[in-house]
Amino acid sequence: xxxxxxxxxxxxxEGDSSVINCTYTDSSSTYLYWYKQExxxxxxxxxxxxxxxxxxxxxxxxxxxxxxxxHLSLRIADxxxxxxxxxxxxxxxxxxxxxxxxxxxRLSIRx
Amino acid sequence: DTAVSQTxxxxxxxxxxxxxxxxxQNLGHDTMYWYKQDSKKFLKIMFSYNNKELxxxxxxxxxxxxxxxxxxxxxxxxxxxxLGDSAVYFCASSQDxxxxxxxxxGPGTRLTVT
Numbered sequence: 587x588x589x590x591x592x593x594x595x596x597x598x599x600e601g602d603s604s605v606i607n608c609t610y611t612d613s614s615s616t617y618l619y620w621y622k623q624e625x626x627x628x629x630x631x632x633x634x635x636x637x638x639x640x641x642x643x644x645x646x647x648x649x650x651x652x653x654x655x656x657h658l659s660l661r662i663a664d665x666x667x668x669x670x671x672x673x674x675x676x677x678x679x680x681x682x683x684x685x686x687x688x689x690x691x692r693l694s695i696r697x
Numbered sequence: 698d699t700a701v702s703q704t705x706x707x708x709x710x711x712x713x714x715x716x717x718x719x720x721x722q723n724l725g726h727d728t729m730y731w732y733k734q735d736s737k738k739f740l741k742i743m744f745s746y747n748n749k750e751l752x753x754x755x756x757x758x759x760x761x762x763x764x765x766x767x768x769x770x771x772x773x774x775x776x777x778x779x780l781g782d783s784a785v786y787f788c789a790s791s792q793d794x795x796x797x798x799x800x801x802x803g804p805g806t807r808l809t810v811t
Binding site: 623626628629631678689 | 738741753787796801802
């Protein structure tokens with residue numbers, strides 16, 4: 587079946603790195619995504635990774651994929667107050683545009 | 698120049714009523730979606746249309762009926778509203794329905810059923 591799991595909360599100090607983890611069950615997943623949802627807003631795609639990659643870096647964001655363990659992580663370097671949001675891990679596979687979302691991780695920043 | 702817009706932003710109504718939520722995208726995309734986000738922030742796809750044709754229809758009660766008059770619009774009509782329908786409904790669109798096509802989300806419609 588399809589299942590994507592994340593921890594619900596993460597609190598980090600401003601300036602530290604944040605690491606948000608996700609596990610998924612569908613071994614046929616070929617795209618894995620990270621979306622960001624700010625309060626009162628819709629979801630915004632942050633980054634995505636193909637299943638044949640194990641790492642992708644985009645400025646302060648680093649995505650790591652361990653396909654064997656079906657584990658995806660998002661690292662945000664030098665976390666800022668503007669990074670406060672809910673971060674959703676998601677996956678899709680050969681089933682066209684259907685995306686399965688995790689429950690979201692609420693990231694809060696301490697001064 | 699909002700890319701994906703939804704109306705209304707808030708909707709409060711009583712059980713048993715019928716209501717509609719409208720969605721429009723000005724991105725020229727072929728594919729549009731409706732998602733439901735419950736109070737625990739769990740987000741689940743409901744429907745997807747590609748060029749006005751239904752391509753994804755998840756296990757959603759028949760009381761929910763999407764309508765796509767053209768590829769820029771996807772409306773959601775809900776009959777006989779129930780308390781459990783209270784949620785935030787998000788519309789999204791993507792260039793096409795190929796895997797990996799980036800989905801752009803609207804701001805959401807918060808539906809409260811009393």
